[in-house]
Amino acid sequence: MSSLIPLVEKEVKDLLRDPRIYIGLIVPVVILPIIGFTMSAATHSSIESAVGGGVKVAVLDLDKTQTSLSFLKFANTTGLKVFEVKVDTVKEALKELKGNDAKILIVIPKGFESKISSLEGSTLALYFEVKSVGFGEMSTFSAVNRVVKLYSKTLSDTIISSIKPGINPTIVRTPLNTTSYTVIHDRILSMPPEAVFGQLFMGYGIIVPVVLMIVSIMVAQIAATATAVENEEKTLETLLTLPVSRYEILIAKVIGSTVVAVLGTLFSMLGFALYFRILFPLQEISGSAHLGTTALPAPTPQMYLALCLSLLIAIFFTTSLGVIVGALSSDVRISNSLIGAVIIPIMIPAFLIMYGDVRSLPLALQALVYALPVSYPMIIAKNMILSELPVEAVYGIPYSAGVTLLLLLLTSRLLVPEKLLLLQHKILTRRMRRKGEVSEK
Amino acid sequence: MFAVDIQNLVKLFGSVKALDGISFQVEEGEVYGLIGPNGAGKTTMLRILATLLLPTKGSAKVFGLDVVSQASEVRRIIAYLAEEAGAYRNLSGYEYLWIMAKIYFKSRQEAREAVDLAVEASGLGERVHDKVKTYSKGMKRRLQVARVFMAKPRLAILDEPTAGLDVIHANHIRRLVRDYTKEHNTTVIMSSHNMLEVEYICDRVALIDKGKMVAEGSPKELKTMWEASNLEEVFVKVVGVE
Secondary structure (H helix, E strand, C coil): CCCHHHHHHHHHHHHHCCHHHHHHHHHHHHHHHHHHHHHHHHHHHHHHHHHHCCCEEEEEECCCCHHHHHHHHHHHHCCCEEEECCCCCHHHHHHHHHHCCCCEEEEECCCHHHHHHCCCCCCCEEEECCCCCCHHHHHHHHHHHHHHHHHHHHHHHHHHHHHCCCCCHHHHHCCCCCCCCEEECCEEECCCHHHHHHHHHHHHHHHHHHHHHHHHHHHHHHHHHHHHHHHHCCCHHHHCCCCCCHHHHHHHHHHHHHHHHHHHHHHHHHHHHHHHHHHCCCCCCCCCCCCCCCCCCCCCHHHHHHHHHHHHHHHHHHHHHHHHHHHHCCCHHHHHHHHHHHHHHHHHHHHHHHHCCHHHCCHHHHHHHHHCCCHHHHHHHHCCCCCCCCHHHHHHHHHHHHHHHHHHHHHHHHCCHHHHHHHHHHHHHHHHHHHHHHHHC | CCCEEEEEEEEEECCEEEEEEEEEEECCCCEEEEECCCCCCHHHHHHHHCCCCCCCEEEEEECCEECCCCHHHHHHHEEEECCCCCCCCCCEHHHHHHHHHHHHCCCHHHHHHHHHHHHHHHCCHHHHHCEHHHCCHHHHHHHHHHHHHHCCCCEEEEECCCCCCCHHHHHHHHHHHHHHHHHHCCEEEEECCCHHHHHHHCCEEEEEECCEEEEEECHHHHHHHCCCCCHHHHHHHHHCCC
16 A cells, blocks of 8 residues: 555645635635624624713603602713703603614603602613614613613612611522532533533534534535546546556545545634634633533543544545545536535435434434434434443444445446446536526427 | 557447457567547557556457456556646646656655656756646646656557647657657557657557558558658558548
């Protein structure tokens, strides 16, 4: 296999220097952070212009009491720019909004103070005039709502303390609390199940399928393009007369495409990571802030090994399909139009596993799911935190390795110009015939 | 033992007979030319010898090795230049030669010497370090011919080595083929449409038409036999086209 190294070197160099490939690799790392930065800057500027400069709020005080005046003062101390409208009705007050560049009107009803004092509770009416659609508008409303809630809490603290001095008002407000635990395989986690599912879903429900999807599509596309370019540039003919086996040529293509696709996936993931980091710089992972020392159990090394192995087999499987499509295409255009039609249907069963219950599917569909090597990374990812490999994967990994080897072998058999020329001619004739039919219609 | 031994070779593409019972032999160290009109079967003949196509009937041997049953052994002693063969666009000419040398030669030293020779033979100078996509058609062809001889093959198979090239590039390739084969006793089988080229390079020539061999001999023998002043006249007389 000594010829394999120069062949792989040729594949990787030729692919990585191809503008169609390297632009595709670089774009996510450059574009996604730019999009994130642009969105973040736009959001911040609209929020700042809405909140930072002091939200202008009109107040129609129909009560005119000590308590309503105290609310106005409180609101002014929180940064809101409160001004009172001297009219009698809500309709007239709303007209005042326009002239004062304000969007929010707070109406303090008559009997506000007396209802609070008699513990009946009172209701403030908030009118929000929509002037545009954006994050800034929502922030304005949230800022005012927050101030009202804060004042309500201050009021309740005062009332509770006046009724029973020395008591903790928070206990009166929420006398019943819960502490949630999640049990995974005899291990008790001090986390609510929604936080566990959130982390699991983010980790294994999104990242693994996304990685699998990006790698599989990219690797198949790269392998198909690389092989179709060999046909187009007439280099395959030379390659097949070199003192190397068809299997070495195929393996070199599989390795070369995989290296480039893995690199592309890393760039894509980096792009996404930067995008989320820029867009949500202060966002904590849900449920992780108050968990104390307990976290999700780490998957066992065997599970990681099984996941990597199944991913590698899936990648080799889709690369072989890419090489077949590329080899059968006399040019890149044909290969590009064929590859999607081949890869997308193959990925659908894998997503059925992640987002549905395969056992509830009809038997024929179940058989299809289990027949495809791309299904197994999903099966393992779904059961990642379990201590034992799921039974499907125990039998599935060797099975899919066998299927992939068989496909690689069949693909290498296909790399014979005699067969290729015949099949390429058939595909081309069929396409031309179809086009002819379309134009006739 | 003949360098090339073709016996009653037939190749069918569906109902089309590309080769119709051709037989000929090429001696070691000989430069053998195949000439004939378009579609005569020249490229099919060369592709069978290069182990790319399988004969329908008959046999083809290269230094005693059967191109069907011993294809991988045949590939170790041949180098093939396909018509319009390209190189990898995003590699430099030097990188291309270096990768090919690593495939042909097991020792790094041998590979390096072969590349140095190929760089010189290609005549590309400093341009050999530029990417292939910046090369003209002639430069690409010179690179490919250099790649063929760099492999030190016992049999070089050249399909239209100078087709579509200007006088300067074509002349460079002709001289390269002529000089290299004489110097290294390499056997060459080539096809061409250029009669002048065939007369200049080839020791013997076979005229093929509609998959059959219609004449064979040295350029001098053919001219005498057909009472022609050059091979072009022989070609026209043999094929029967005015």
